[in-house]
Amino acid sequence: MFSSKNEKKLNEMVNCSVCNTFVHESIIVKKSGKEYCSTECSNL
Numbered sequence: 485m486f487s488s489k490n491e492k493k494l495n496e497m498v499n500c501s502v503c504n505t506f507v508h509e510s511i512i513v514k515k516s517g518k519e520y521c522s523t524e525c526s527n528l
């Protein structure tokens with residue numbers, strides 16, 4: 485048994501500019517060229 489497919493492209497984790505939490509790129513908030521884990525951090 486071994487996996488034949490490499491599906492890592494949809495698993496990008498991004499570091500929040502404010503709280504340093506790692507969040508999935510599908511839920512990050514981009515603002516002013518920076519990336520945040522949530523709208524709360526982007527509004528600080």
Ligand SMILES: [Zn+2]
Nearest residue numbers: 500503521525
């Ligand atoms: Zn954050």
